Structure formats: C-alpha cells, structure tokens
Amino acid sequence: MAAYYIGVDLGGTNLKVSIFNETLLKVAETRASTERFLGSQHVLQRTASIVKQLIKDQQIATKHICCMGVGVPGLLDLEKGISIFSPNFPKWKDVNVVQYMEETLHIPTFIDNDVRMNLYGEWHYGAGKNKNNIALLTLGTGLGSGIVMDGHVLYGATASAGEIGHMNMYREGRPCRCGSSGCLGRYVSALGMLHTVKEKLADQRNSILLEWVQNDVEKITAKMVSEAFDLGDLIAIETLQETGELLGYGLVNAINLYNPEIIIIGGGMAAAGERLLSSTRKIVKAHALKISQAACSITLAELGDSAGMRGAAFYAKQRLQQIQTSKKL
Numbered sequence: 001m002a003a004y005y006i007g008v009d010l011g012g013t014n015l016k017v018s019i020f021n022e023t024l025l026k027v028a029e030t031r032a033s034t035e036r037f038l039g040s041q042h043v044l045q046r047t048a049s050i051v052k053q054l055i056k057d058q059q060i061a062t063k064h065i066c067c068m069g070v071g072v073p074g075l076l077d078l079e080k081g082i083s084i085f086s087p088n089f090p091k092w093k094d095v096n097v098v099q100y101m102e103e104t105l106h107i108p109t110f111i112d113n114d115v116r117m118n119l120y121g122e123w124h125y126g127a128g129k130n131k132n133n134i135a136l137l138t139l140g141t142g143l144g145s146g147i148v149m150d151g152h153v154l155y156g157a158t159a160s161a162g163e164i165g166h167m168n169m170y171r172e173g174r175p176c177r178c179g180s181s182g183c184l185g186r187y188v189s190a191l192g193m194l195h196t197v198k199e200k201l202a203d204q205r206n207s208i209l210l211e212w213v214q215n216d217v218e219k220i221t222a223k224m225v226s227e228a229f230d231l232g233d234l235i236a237i238e239t240l241q242e243t244g245e246l247l248g249y250g251l252v253n254a255i256n257l258y259n260p261e262i263i264i265i266g267g268g269m270a271a272a273g274e275r276l277l278s279s280t281r282k283i284v285k286a287h288a289l290k291i292s293q294a295a296c297s298i299t300l301a302e303l304g305d306s307a308g309m310r311g312a313a314f315y316a317k318q319r320l321q322q323i324q325t326s327k328k329l
C-alpha cells in the first residue's frame with residue numbers, strides 16, 4: 001500500500017505544506033499566508049483546509065497518509081501536542097494543534113519546534129548528513145537553534161535546550177522578549193543587525209543605505225546591507241563585521257559546550273554568506289578550544305526554507321514508528 005507523509009511549517013508569515021512519499025521525497029507542495037492576525041482558531045482551520053486541498057489535488061486517499069508533522073515556533077508541550085505560547089502569533093495561548101488536526105483530518109499528528117524541524121531536515125537530508133554532532137542556527141527575524149549530540153536531538157527538561165540565541169553577550173544589552181537583555185539573538189539576526197545599522201546611522205554618518213531608502217531607516221533590509229557591503233559602504237562593512245564577530249563569540253561558547261562536528265547556518269540572513277562568516281571564523285579560530293574547533297566546520301544550510309517541511313515529515317514518521325514499536329513489545 002502506498003504510504004505518504006505530510007510536513008507542515010507553520011511560520012508567522014507563511015504556511016508551507018508538503019506531501020512526501022515513503023522515502024520522504026517531495027510529491028507536492030503548497031504555500032500560503034498564515035493570516036496569523038485572525039487568531040488561533042482561524043490559523044488552525046486554514047492549515048487543515050490547505051492540507052486537505054493538497055491531498056485532494058494529488059488524488060491521495062486519506063488512509064494512505066501515515067502521519068503529519070507540524071513545526072510551530074515557540075513553547076510547546078510535545079506530549080500533549082499543545083502550542084503553549086508563540087511569539088510569532090498574536091492571541092495564541094495553549095493551542096491544541098494535535099487534537100484539532102487529528103479530529104479534523106483524521107491523520108496522526110505530531111508537533112515540534114520549527115527550528116528543530118529544520119534541524120531534522122538538514123541533519124538527514126541536507127548539510128548535516130551522516131553527522132552525529134550538529135549545531136544548527138537559523139538567522140531569520142530572530143535567532144533559532146537546535147543541537148544534535150551523539151546522534152540525538154537535545155530537548156532538556158522543558159524541550160528548550162540549546163537556545164544559543166538567548167546566550168548572554170552583554171550584562172546590560174538590548175532588551176530581549178525572553179525578559180532578559182543582551183541576548184545574542186538581539187544582535188545576530190535580521191532585526192538585530194538592522195538595529196545595529198540604525199545605531200550607526202543615528203551618529204549622523206553617511207551611507208548609501210540612506211540614499212536607497214530616502215532617509216527612512218525603517219525601510220532598510222538585511223539584503224540591502226549585503227548589497228551596500230559589496231559596494232564598499234563603511235556602515236554596512238562595520239555592521240556585518242561586528243555582527244559576524246558576535247556570532248563568532250556565540251559559536252565559541254557553543255563549540256566549547258556541545259563539541260559539534262558541524263555548525264550549520266540557515267535562515268534568510270545566511271544569504272550574507274562570507275560577508276558575515278569570515279569575521280565569525282576569525283573569532284572562532286582565536287577563542288574556541290583548539291581540539292574542538294579543529295574538528296568543527298562552519299557551513300551554510302542546504303535545503304533553504306523547505307528544510308522545516310521535510311524535517312517535520314521525518315520527525316512525524318519517526319514518532320509514529322516509535323509508537324508502533326512500543327505497542328508491539
């Protein structure tokens with residue numbers, strides 16, 4: 001009997017759904033806006049109806065869908081399948097994602113954090129293939145991270161292990177949503193980097209960036225900073241260098257703590273590539289434990305923004321198999 005798996009990436013902006021075959025090769029994919037401002041019930045309904053439509057379009061019978069994985073940002077109760085809180089969604093508290101999907105779609109459903117779903121994807125199908133010790137960082141609007149150690153994804157007591165983005169870099173730094181301040185993610189992320197650019201521009205300095213946005217600094221994007229860097233713009237060069245160095249210090253701590261063999265950098269801001277990472281590498285070389293850094297490479301993610309869907313399908317398949325095996329015992 002044909003067997004299919006579904007991977008869902010429930011992002012704050014985009015909702016992405018893919019169907020995979022038995023070997024987790026993609027059969028079909030669809031993307032839509034999440035419409036998060038309409039509330040949790042709407043987002044759940046929308047997700048379920050998009051999944052249903054994609055299955056229908058492919059003319060697959062529901063009984064052939066083995067299970068579905070959903071990557072959700074924020075705090076989760078993995079066993080109960082509840083999204084406790086998500087900074088990306090307004091009016092979002094104790095949302096029972098699994099119960100809703102299973103009742104509506106009649107497909108066994110498993111949830112995990114969106115970054116860990118990315119990690120499962122890159123680990124098994126992308127830059128982390130055949131590795132047992134991985135640190136993945138996604139540099140998007142914020143900084144997400146996940147760790148594989150000795151062949152296991154780290155979860156910890158509350159499934160929040162490995163939050164490199166909340167590593168304290170300054171005792172009194174920029175305030176963070178977590179309640180602390182000076183966290184790495186407030187500097188090394190698209191928003192963090194743009195914050196740094198604005199601080200520099202506030203000192204009345206000149207930059208081609210100001211021309212491009214007609215002095216409206218809110219319109220500057222991470223991509224523009226890379227483009228200005230390529231044109232030799234000093235503000236852009238300093239910003240990428242400082243951001244890369246801070247990332248380097250964060251990675252020094254991560255390398256000394258977790259001893260990864262590979263650090264995978266993903267997320268939209270990874271497009272800055274070596275403009276960012278060359279200064280990161282210098283700091284790592286100068287400061288990380290010699291034996292650990294010699295065994296560790298820093299590389300870019302390979303699957304782009306489809307890693308989350310593939311990882312979610314992989315994760316769900318694995319969870320279902322674990323349940324089936326334990327029932328047989």
Ligand SMILES: [Zn+2]
Nearest residue numbers: 166176178183
């Ligand atoms: Zn924080």
